[in-house]
Structure formats: structure tokens, C-alpha cells
Amino acid sequence: MKYVLAPSILSADFKVLGEQMRLTEENGAEYLHFDVMDGMFVPSISFGLPVLASIREATRQIKDVHLMIQDPVRYVEAFKEAGADFLTIHLEACQDPAAVIHKIHECKMKAGLSICPETDVREAEGFLDQIDMFLMMSVHPGFGGQKFIPESLDRIRAVRKMAEERGLDLDIEVDGGIYLTNVEEVLDAGANVIVAGSAVFNGDPSQNTKKFMEILSHYE
Ligand code: DX5
Numbered sequence: 001m002k003y004v005l006a007p008s009i010l011s012a013d014f015k016v017l018g019e020q021m022r023l024t025e026e027n028g029a030e031y032l033h034f035d036v037m038d039g040m041f042v043p044s045i046s047f048g049l050p051v052l053a054s055i056r057e058a059t060r061q062i063k064d065v066h067l068m069i070q071d072p073v074r075y076v077e078a079f080k081e082a083g084a085d086f087l088t089i090h091l092e093a094c095q096d097p098a099a100v101i102h103k104i105h106e107c108k109m110k111a112g113l114s115i116c117p118e119t120d121v122r123e124a125e126g127f128l129d130q131i132d133m134f135l136m137m138s139v140h141p142g143f144g145g146q147k148f149i150p151e152s153l154d155r156i157r158a159v160r161k162m163a164e165e166r167g168l169d170l171d172i173e174v175d176g177g178i179y180l181t182n183v184e185e186v187l188d189a190g191a192n193v194i195v196a197g198s199a200v201f202n203g204d205p206s207q208n209t210k211k212f213m214e215i216l217s218h219y220e
């Protein structure tokens with residue numbers, strides 16, 4: 001299993017975004033996590049298609065797009081055109097999640113499925129064999145800089161167990177409140193893709209990325 005860091009640019013300094021992305025790429029972050037918010041599914045609004053289309057030229061990192069938007073089926077083709085590699089949707093935001101997952105695959109992207117902290121993990125169970133990555137929210141989606149919800153660790157373990165029982169080598173990404181101080185607990189629970197916004201971009205993104213990569217390297 002591959003262990004990967006996905007810095008979330010939600011916490012980056014947008015006036016020097018290209019430079020900050022480069023610092024994470026140079027120090028080993030293979031993914032770039034891109035949070036799209038619509039002001040409906042979550043209360044805030046972040047950034048969207050034109051920003052993604054612009055940054056795709058500036059990095060070779062895998063563009064890991066997390067859609068916190070209602071009815072994401074409407075935008076699958078557009079995110080492919082803008083440069084998404086992974087497209088993650090929320091179970092709670094779709095009428096027919098299987099159809100959206102199918103459409104993401106038809107558009108030649110990897111499909112991710114996410115659930116909010118209050119959603120029962122069993123609701124995602126039937127979709128695990130259809131997706132490339134499961135994204136466990138460990139904070140309430142919508143804002144960077146929140147505190148990790150401790151119950152998320154048991155939820156990660158539960159999803160890893162469900163995947164293993166089905167013989168699936170599933171990527172499990174965890175998003176929200178992850179710092180150098182708690183990342184090992186998240187990895188030990190069964191996650192292999194780590195999203196970190198504040199912990200990478202507050203302070204020195206080079207040093208922060210390096211320190212995360214040092215920890216991740218013990219899991220290779
Ligand atoms: C929250 C977003 C996260 C956010 C994480 O809704 O999905 O990706 O950027 O930020 P931190 O790492 O600061 O909790």
C-alpha cells in the first residue's frame with residue numbers, strides 16, 4: 001500500500017499559491033488536495049474550476065479534488081476538463097451515488113466517496129467495491145483549522161476492516177485536523193492518504209512537508 005501526503009491548498013497563501021505548491025511537491029507530497037465548496041452543502045464557498053484549470057499547469061502532483069457540493073453529478077465532466085485526477089463526492093450530497101461514481105469512471109478519473117462525521121459508516125459499505133478511494137471526514141466539512149474528532153479513528157478502522165473483508169486494497173484518505181502530533185494514530189488506524197491543510201501551510205510548507213514525509217516513510 002502506498003502512503004501519500006495530500007496538502008490541502010485551502011490553507012495556502014493564495015497570492016503565492018504556485019510557489020507554495022512547489023514547496024510541497026519538491027519535498028515529496030505526491031497529491032494536491034483541492035477543496036471545492038458551494039455555500040449549500042457546506043456553509044462556505046472556496047474556489048472552483050478556473051483555479052484548478054490554472055494550477056494544473058503549475059504542478060505535476062495528482063489533483064485530488066474534494067467536492068463539497070450538492071448534486072456533484074452536474075460537474076463531473078467539467079472537473080475532468082479542468083484537470084482533476086481523483087474526484088471525490090459526498091454520499092450525503094447525491095441522490096444516486098453509484099451513478100455519479102460510474103460517471104466519474106466514464107470520464108477516466110479515479111472516484112472517491114466521502115462521508116461526514118455524523119454519517120454511519122455502514123451507509124458507505126455497499127459502495128466500497130465501486131470506488132478507488134474512501135475519504136473519511138475527521139472534522140465537519142467546510143473549514144480548515146478545526147480539531148480532529150477522536151471517534152474518527154474507530155470509523156477508519158471500521159472502513160479498513162470492511163474493505164479487507166471484501167479483499168479490497170482500498171485507499172483510505174482522512175481529512176481534517178491532522179497534524180504531526182496525531183498523524184501516526186490516523187495511519188495506525190488504517191489510513192494511507194493524509195490530507196493536511198493548516199499543518200502544511202501555516203509556517204514553512206517545505207519543512208512541514210518534510211516532517212510529514214519522514215513519518216510516512218516509516219509506513220512504506
Ligand atoms: C475541510 C476540508 C479540508 C481542510 C482541512 O472541509 O475538506 O480539506 O482543508 O484543513 P485542516 O488540515 O486545516 O484541518
Ligand code: ZN
Pocket residue numbers: 008033034035066175195
Ligand atoms: Zn478536503
